[in-house]
Amino acid sequence: MSTAADMDVNMDVNMEARRILAVSISKLYASRAQRGGLRLHRSLLLSLVMRSARDIYHSSSRDSEPHSGPSPPEEPMDTTSSVEPERTVSEPQPTSPSAQAATEEPEAEYERGASGDKENLSPAKQSRKRRGKTSAAPDFLPSKRARLEPGEERYAACCRSGHPESLTSLSLNRVISAF
């Protein structure tokens, strides 16, 4: 049974973990611009810190949940797939495990599509869908966006969406394989 005090402590740990995750991501990003190239040792240490922070964040989020056990698949759909920052802050138990989130994404899209809520889809999902002809740049022109390594692109998407929990859907070790 978790008491109110336990919930507070969990929230503190939660906030701390989120802060460390955010700081770590910005360090990772900044290290790309470093002279001499990416430092393997430093990148490894950053990824280890991020992993600890992520694990602590998850365990403290799970602990603060009043009920345990698998939630019905439809219910978390509306909360977990949301990427609006306001909504994530208000939900104390936003995360389902990464594999779940990944497999449920197509279902979420289907649901959302059915409810006609197209404009609120996350950018990550939008990028998979074909854009309308009016908004997309012509194919023959080179993209002006900076080209990132595959692992880093996903990080960049996470940073933009302001949703650190979606890191769980990445392997943190993608950072190392950017070499």
Place this chain on the structure above:
Amino acid sequence: MEEESDTRKINNSFLRDHNYATEADIISTVEFNSSGELLATGDKGGRVVVFQREQEVENANNSQRRGEYNVYSTFQSHEPEFDYLKSLEIEEKINKIKWLPQQNAAYFLLSTNDKTVKLWKISERDKRPEGYNLKDEDGRIRDPSTITSLRVPVLQPMDLMVEATARRVFSNAHTYHINSISVNSDHQTYISTDDLQVNLWNLEITNRSFNIVDIKPANMEELTEVITSAEFHPQQCHTFAYSSSKGSIRLCDMRQAALCDRHCKYFEEPEDPSTRSFFSEIISSISDVKFSHNGRYLMTRDYLTVKVWDLQMENKPLETYQVHDYLRGKLCSLYENDCIFDKFECVWNGSDSVIMTGSYNNFFRMFDRNTKRDVTLEASRENSKPRAILKPRKVCIGGKRRKDEISVDSLDFSKKILHTTWHPHENIIAVAATNNLYIFQDKVN
């Protein structure tokens, strides 16, 4: 007139205030040679400056005056390079300098940046040939019709000139960044170490090296640990040790196999679960490993401690010394300002009785292994005049701060002492504080 005096004031204050140090001047390594006569420093700009100790003066008046170190030679060891294949700039910063034992009148040292090791020869020239037959003193070719007799050049004395020439360049052997080099006691080979590999070179051969340790996993995503430093045993030419980012040290014997992936000894202290935090892995990463001069002990430096290991005991260190334990509660801020990634070095004195390492606020610490006493000293121009005796410093952890103490929150984390070296026989130490080099000696009675 007003403006003139203002400009003079500004100029004077610029000269006095050294806080605006250019990054290229930041000292990145210091090393005494095996006799202690020479002291080499490398900096971020790729330059090497060698100091030489002046001969001791026997004069009765100057009995207090020990040999001081003066600049002997300065040269550009490494230049910035560009790796076109990876679109990466290769820094010219000198990561390590190691001296070779002296075999003739010239001095040899190895210096390395992230990718390339170079062997430099430093030699003196105090004679010059004069009186060539076919050319003038200034080098111009003489008109052959004016040459009527034969003359042979004669060596004439000249002002001493110290020249440094690159004798060998050992390149293209490292994919990752070189963190250390170590000369073997056989004086013929040396190792260079990067994050995942240790390569063995012969000092004469530059186009081939042997990979003797490779911890690169088949899948880079499974990487969990990197090599942080490696050193040859001081007497056994077949033994070397390397430290890892996980806080372990492996001792390897090159006679066992060509690839020393299996260690013969593995030193690790189990982690204390009560001190676990987000940053446990970072602070347990070993930044330096040094064999004692007698070859019986190993010293390692991690972020908060220095440990002395007995080579015969693998499961725990012989001694652990707290360098700045008051930082344990500040790890989060030190992570944010990047200080937690600082790589401190550690050194033994000549008799292996005292060990020394650096800290923040230009403090450095010495631990006497026999008396178990320790001292904190400061390398700073403001707080000590030349030839004055260094006053021990103290950091106040909590509660009431005494007059001479400094509180943890007032420490200047931009002033860090990462590199220090100890004379092989005498009590002379060299301490690098950002762009300044301090040399301290025992006081003369």
